[in-house]
Amino acid sequence: MKNNIFNIYTRAQRLIKLLGVLLIFIVALSPTSVFAHGVDANTERFLLGNQGVAIGAFLYIGAKHMVTGYDHLLFLVGVIFFLFRTREVLIYVSLFTLGHSLTLFFGVLNHLAVNPFLIDAIIGLSIVYKGFDNLGGFRRILGFQPNTKIMVMIFGLFHGFGLATKLQKFNLPQMDLWKNLLAFNVGVELGQFIALLFILIGLNFWRRSQSFYVFSTATNTLLMTGGLILFGYQMTGYILNG
Amino acid sequence: MANFMNDTNLPTPSVKSLVFASGLAILLATILLITAVLPAEYGIDPTGLGKKLGLTQLSSAGEDIVDPVITSCKEQLGQWTDSTTIVVPVHSGLEYKFDLLKEAKLEYAWKTDGAKIYFDLHGEPHGDNTGFFKSFKLGSENQFNGSITTEFAGPHGWYFENKTQAPVTIILNTKGTYQVLGLM
Numbered sequence: 001m002k003n004n005i006f007n008i009y010t011r012a013q014r015l016i017k018l019l020g021v022l023l024i025f026i027v028a029l030s031p032t033s034v035f036a037h038g039v040d041a042n043t044e045r046f047l048l049g050n051q052g053v054a055i056g057a058f059l060y061i062g063a064k065h066m067v068t069g070y071d072h073l074l075f076l077v078g079v080i081f082f083l084f085r086t087r088e089v090l091i092y093v094s095l096f097t098l099g100h101s102l103t104l105f106f107g108v109l110n111h112l113a114v115n116p117f118l119i120d121a122i123i124g125l126s127i128v129y130k131g132f133d134n135l136g137g138f139r140r141i142l143g144f145q146p147n148t149k150i151m152v153m154i155f156g157l158f159h160g161f162g163l164a165t166k167l168q169k170f171n172l173p174q175m176d177l178w179k180n181l182l183a184f185n186v187g188v189e190l191g192q193f194i195a196l197l198f199i200l201i202g203l204n205f206w207r208r209s210q211s212f213y214v215f216s217t218a219t220n221t222l223l224m225t226g227g228l229i230l231f232g233y234q235m236t237g238y239i240l241n242g
Numbered sequence: 243m244a245n246f247m248n249d250t251n252l253p254t255p256s257v258k259s260l261v262f263a264s265g266l267a268i269l270l271a272t273i274l275l276i277t278a279v280l281p282a283e284y285g286i287d288p289t290g291l292g293k294k295l296g297l298t299q300l301s302s303a304g305e306d307i308v309d310p311v312i313t314s315c316k317e318q319l320g321q322w323t324d325s326t327t328i329v330v331p332v333h334s335g336l337e338y339k340f341d342l343l344k345e346a347k348l349e350y351a352w353k354t355d356g357a358k359i360y361f362d363l364h365g366e367p368h369g370d371n372t373g374f375f376k377s378f379k380l381g382s383e384n385q386f387n388g389s390i391t392t393e394f395a396g397p398h399g400w401y402f403e404n405k406t407q408a409p410v411t412i413i414l415n416t417k418g419t420y421q422v423l424g425l426m
Contacts, residue, residue: 045406046408048408049332049408049409131267132260132264135255135260135263136253136260137255137260139254140257140260141257221263221264221267224263224264224271225266225267225271225274228272229275231271232272232279232280233275233279233280236280236283236284236286237283237284
């Protein structure tokens with residue numbers, strides 16, 4: 001029984017790695033103009049005036065938001081920093097995905113107007129939370145470890161609202177809105193997958209060295225720093241423009 | 243297979259080390275915000291360091307681009323007879339014309355919101371049915387200014403064609419003695 005479970009996990013790992021490599025090849029071999037800055041700006045301009053269903057454009061924009069969404073990525077780095085097993089990474093990332101997909105859909109379909117500065121400030125705080133959590137801060141201060149899975153899901157909900165506000169900046173025709181929305185969501189997951197691949201490759205290389213453990217405190221302190229900078233930046237934006 | 247974080251056997255850090263790490267994070271974040279991020283993003287520079295580092299220009303750069311257009315437009319309106327805004331929808335063309343007498347002068351300056359647009363400045367004689375027209379200037383630009391002198395009386399003006407994926411907005415300033423025919 002134990003052997004069977006082991007086989008399934010190793011097979012799943014291999015499949016995921018294969019998919020990842022394939023995806024990287026597809027991305028790398030695509031005409032470079034696809035990812036050139038100019039096309040990106042053109043896609044955005046197109047979507048600002050778009051009147052119908054535009055699966056490809058929303059897919060691309062969704063992927064781009066995740067790959068360049070350093071606030072989402074920093075949070076994910078914090079989440080997977082001490083996750084050494086692929087199974088755990090899959091579980092936590094899935095919970096994050098579930099959380100942000102729920103609020104992305106809910107927010108856009110219900111035309112929720114969440115203040116973008118406030119939600120991005122909260123996302124900044126989620127990064128601070130995770131850094132502090134990784135340091136064992138809550139175990140010391142609160143005396144117990146807040147369930148990490150539940151917290152990833154909850155913060156995922158906030159990240160999803162952030163994604164919703166970004167998507168709502170584009171012209172979203174009401175007809176077949178769910179199609180564009182789904183394309184965006186799939187794009188987000190694709191982008192997340194690609195970004196995580198690179199992050200995990202880097203992390204795993206680093207984990208081979210003792211320096212990973214020696215510098216884990218410094219790294220999570222830097223994570224908190226990054227989150228605080230984002231928080232300050234977004235709150236200033238809220239005070240000025242919100 | 244317990245998750246690393248939920249494992250109760252993990253050493254709990256001391257309050258002192260937590261305070262140190264958190265305090266360092268707050269300090270670093272504050273420094274970076276005040277000296278780099280806020281100057282670059284909002285032009286807020288309480289220490290003046292942002293300016294020295296050449297970061298404040300990143301935020302005021304946006305303003306610099308906008309202001310000259312607005313002020314020069316306002317100044318220029320003093321010399322212009324008319325100013326109009328034309329929006330050319332995606333993948334379409336339109337004409338904007340003025341009715342002028344023979345040997346009349348039309349001075350103009352137009353600029354788009356940034357995108358290049360195909361234009362043909364031309365004129366047709368009054369009552370002409372042969373389809374004859376005289377083209378003064380044509381090309382693909384995002385701004386143009388100059389003047390024309392008509393060789394015959396009739397509608398003179400621009401054919402604009404938007405070949406891009408987004409609507410193009412054009413501000414057209416004109417000076418002369420004419421009747422505005424407008425969009426045709």
